[in-house]
Amino acid sequence: MRHAVDELAWLSGDTRALLGTWLDPDAPPTPSALHAPRGRLRGRVPVHDDEATRSLTGLGLALWRQTGGRGPWESPEGQGALRELEASLGLLGAEAARGALGLLPPLAPRAHKSTASSGSALREFLDRDRREVRDRALEALLAPALRIPLGLPTHEYRARVLEALRYLSEQGLGSLGYPRAFGGADDPAAAVAVFETLAFGDLSVVVKFGVQFGLFGGSVLQLGTARHHKAYLGSIARLELPGCYAMSETGHGSNVRDVETTATYDAITDQLVVHTPHDGAAKNYIGNAAEHGLLAAVFARLIVADEDHGVHAVLVPIRDAQRRVQPGVRIEACGLKTGLNGVDNGRIWFDRVRVPRTNLLDRFAAIGENGRYHSDIPNPGRRFFRMLRTLVIGRVSVASASVSAAKVGLTIAIRYAHRRRQFGPEGAIEVPILDYPVLQRELMPRLATTVGLQLAVRTLQARLMDPAESDSAELEVAAAGLKAYASESCVTTLQASREACGGQGYLADSRFASLKADTDAFTTFEGANLVLYQLVAKGLLTRFREEMGDLTLRGAVRYLAERAETALTELNPVVTRRTDEEHLLDADFHHAALAYREARLLRSAALRIRARLDEGMDSFQAVVECQDHLIYLAKAHVEHRILREFDGPIARAPTPGLSELLRTTSALHALSCIERDRGWFLESGYLEPGKARAIRGQVGRLCAELRDQAHVLVDGFGIPDELLPEIARRESFDSGL
């Protein structure tokens, strides 16, 4: 520490000397020596200054502003660096700041406990955004067209799903994201909200809905220009033109940048020649391909005058109006799948299929009438990134559907386990199985995280509306991370929920059979989860490098952080040893812990990769060697993101009861993340064993607490009884009370 202080050239000699005396472990500063500055401090900072009470950095900046505020801390970068330093030191910023100011902590969840809440009030609050379209989607789910029986033969099932889509299109629910001129509402967030709501029902309908209106229609909208919109969007919205989003290839599942299908410009005929160069380049797993699709947005390498300009999208007719496959096109059905058999996935091969030049979706790059390629985005990587926008919306949609499916599973399991009685004390009535701590531990943390995921996907849905985000790499990172985490969480949540229902959960009527089989695909499509997590980690590393450039100020802060980190955190008894309930339930502790983990994993990942590059290793290999570290980092990032999503709703909840319920939920999400990863926290010295044990105890207590409120949360999900199996309907649930 002393060495680190010496390195900070900008400290005055006096300050340095004072710090030096304070750092002598054999002669710590006396209470009165510390009292004097604390007194000065308390008098000067307004306690309602939100920033000052939220972190030590905020407190420091507030003081610095009062003294005139000049110098390095003026810039947002400088302040950002300080915040990062604070996070990486693992100090409980808010706690320490409040302590310095003599303020009381915000009340811990346990403090007000009894206020009852209702599920309908919760739903009012959580579903307030796009409530009207959500209700319309719920209503549509109950229409006969969408009540598809279980166990239909594949062909019949697909016909029913197509019929369901037609109904949804008639209700105007397919085109909400399109411009008003084409029957839409110009509201992509509403489109995702509908997608999310429909995911309470048959997931084949949802996926085919997403393929048609989201991926296919979305690529015409996002990648095409006025002429394409005019020619196609109306008939896409009316389902007169079913179509495909033909991106994935057999040989390159999640590696979309390397697709091998070609679209070669033939200047003589002014046409594009779309071709599958070899079997591995066939488009694979394409929804709408096996039966219904007429037109496909085909992602292919665009070759103009022998130059490969990278991947672009071209519209290629694959069937005529009578559904006869076009010449030069070969289509094969994918066959029976684990789930989603209402969707007609297929493989497509193109044998030099010619389409007009104008079929190129040319918003970001075009071939002029002169036959020349031009683009306003000169960087091919950046251009490709813009073209993947539809995929980003797709990922937000898959995350949303994963959350909905998990909510259905949890609703069924929690209501069932509340009614189902098994075993009990000698001679007494059997006990509802939800009273067993071990079942609470299976269900309650997943319930808490699912609520957090719901908040997180809603935030992302709203960001899709923000024009400032249209080119946002951060949005891509957020969408990738939430898609991976939500789909993974959905799979494990449904498994736990199914097992909680025992044999009842194994009957197809209970819905778990299709829920599990259908959502299993979510871990793979729109990008395999392990690939997406790496994308998240790379995004974080890029930002980290940008922020951690070579500015002298940052260099100093970074140096200090690296040197002091271990010593400080291990020595700071506030962080590592406090086991009292007030501290363990304090949201500041939760935020600090998850922020610390993310920051530290990010820095160590950067250092490990840097070390390998410095040794001359190629960057691919360097990343591969740190792969599990990167995935760990990505998950830590998402868990932290989910936690942050609770803050706004807790602050804005309309009643103290709801606010308290969300706070308990947030605390359980955070503490169960910390508990699950306590190995890392113990290794890094952030927790002492006693504190880790105390956290385990708190998780158990929060599980029991949330068990009593679980019915409010699942009521708040707002899933209509008609969509639930008998064992989980509200009436029967209520009568079981």
Add this chain to the structure above:
Amino acid sequence: MRHAVDELAWLSGDTRALLGTWLDPDAPPTPSALHAPRGRLRGRVPVHDDEATRSLTGLGLALWRQTGGRGPWESPEGQGALRELEASLGLLGAEAARGALGLLPPLAPRAHKSTASSGSALREFLDRDRREVRDRALEALLAPALRIPLGLPTHEYRARVLEALRYLSEQGLGSLGYPRAFGGADDPAAAVAVFETLAFGDLSVVVKFGVQFGLFGGSVLQLGTARHHKAYLGSIARLELPGCYAMSETGHGSNVRDVETTATYDAITDQLVVHTPHDGAAKNYIGNAAEHGLLAAVFARLIVADEDHGVHAVLVPIRDAQRRVQPGVRIEACGLKTGLNGVDNGRIWFDRVRVPRTNLLDRFAAIGENGRYHSDIPNPGRRFFRMLRTLVIGRVSVASASVSAAKVGLTIAIRYAHRRRQFGPEGAIEVPILDYPVLQRELMPRLATTVGLQLAVRTLQARLMDPAESDSAELEVAAAGLKAYASESCVTTLQASREACGGQGYLADSRFASLKADTDAFTTFEGANLVLYQLVAKGLLTRFREEMGDLTLRGAVRYLAERAETALTELNPVVTRRTDEEHLLDADFHHAALAYREARLLRSAALRIRARLDEGMDSFQAVVECQDHLIYLAKAHVEHRILREFDGPIARAPTPGLSELLRTTSALHALSCIERDRGWFLESGYLEPGKARAIRGQVGRLCAELRDQAHVLVDGFGIPDELLPEIARRESFDSGL
């Protein structure tokens, strides 16, 4: 420590004084002071004494025998107490004993690395037990009768499954466990071996096979007497008499002791009246009930002269030869299930159905001609336990089938991931995805644990043959634990394997759809896993209490253990800090760590429950409050058990190459268990953070090492190509090399 030594009254004054001087931390014994006894010791113990080099207890006993061997250590109980003390102290017994004797450690896996092994040699070795019937079962799997296509409508599927059973019965594979007089081989282990092998194929066939020949036929065999055997076993074996094992009820899934169906003896007509008293007491989920079953072994409370004698089994005809349901019997099909739709599960209600008194399966309890109830087993709990024998065999069978299904999944995933290439360095050929560390971490530890589970279920199969085990509570504990752990492990292994295959794994052709859907039931039937884990924990606690009675000797040892434990383990740098590869890969370290965890969790669970009982809490509530602790203990016990299963095969493997491969596999099982649970090990002070990190590194290295040998292990599973999807056939795998 000093205090503990003082308490050991049997130490001589001199010894006590000497120990006292050694225990002074400021004046530790000099090397030469320690050298003298070590020299004496080394001269006296024969280094080929296996026991003496395996633990400090063994070493002590060897010395004690040389000095005449009298006193408290003579009894097996005394020696057991010492061993337990050693385990709970967390000392690395073998390492320390070898150190004391100046012996070198056994070679770590890394030491001989290159020896190649072949899958066929591995299979020769692993499948040597009951090889002939295993081969017959494999051959049967390839017969047309068992090649059931995917996606059949339910009724057709069930007919095909029945046909498959008929074929298996014709091959004599159904009755291997029955006496020779009824066409069998009197070899229950062979019956389970066949069941295990058949589980490479369609799992509906396997489950229906188990219902007919195992549960139904087994209950006639185990619970009936000569007259039942003669009347039924032959026709059961020939599938002329399909039947049901009607135990579970709607209201009491896994709580079989509390079934409510009654069988009331009517002395006037000399009949039993079988009755379903209310809707919740209907028999539920009964295999063979919905379509094919003619006779059912019904578990009901036997009431004779108004006295309830608890649960007994009665044979009740449910259909006549034309499959018409009998009067008084009502049967309802369970309907479509998540999986296993080739099995016709149903619900059965009995409305005062009368059967002759002699239909009672009366091996353990009978109603005499005089109308009186009598049993040679007066204790009702013990009697019921004997009657559940069929269920114990059933659990061993489910564990075996779980292992087989996991092996199929791993074979597909590993072969696919070895061939599938995705991403790669700039401009170079893409990399096989199995080369990615993150995929290795998903698959290799599961592969290692699956191999260990295979060894463990084989041991259990053999124990089923041992007459001495017919009443063994330990066998019940082992069967329950392995059933729960293997089925849970199967579910997660199949999920990871499916995801490793990406979209390919989602196609039904890849087999994952049915593998996942079918095995999902394994977590619930024959006892829900959470219930079985508690049964394991209770079994361990019972044994612990029996062993830890109030014998003075044991009291002393126990006292010492409790007092010294924490201090010793935390102070013992051998255990907590060594991070060198030789130590981390040493099997002794693995055994010590898993033994320590189990012993400590067991003792703390006992103390926690005891404390609650002492406070006057009722025992049900006391157990409920410690439920997650108990489940943790049960899993720790099973993981330790699996590890121990490797020892014999490593020692007996026919070639050094195989022995080495098994040692690597064993090390990865152990270290990945420790890594996954490093939070606990760090909390308990058994590991220091640096060692935990070193273990993580070793797991990564072992994953990479096993990746290179993975094809040998999966070849060793011996799954015929015909049962695998194209992406996983051996030929294509080899050509991909």
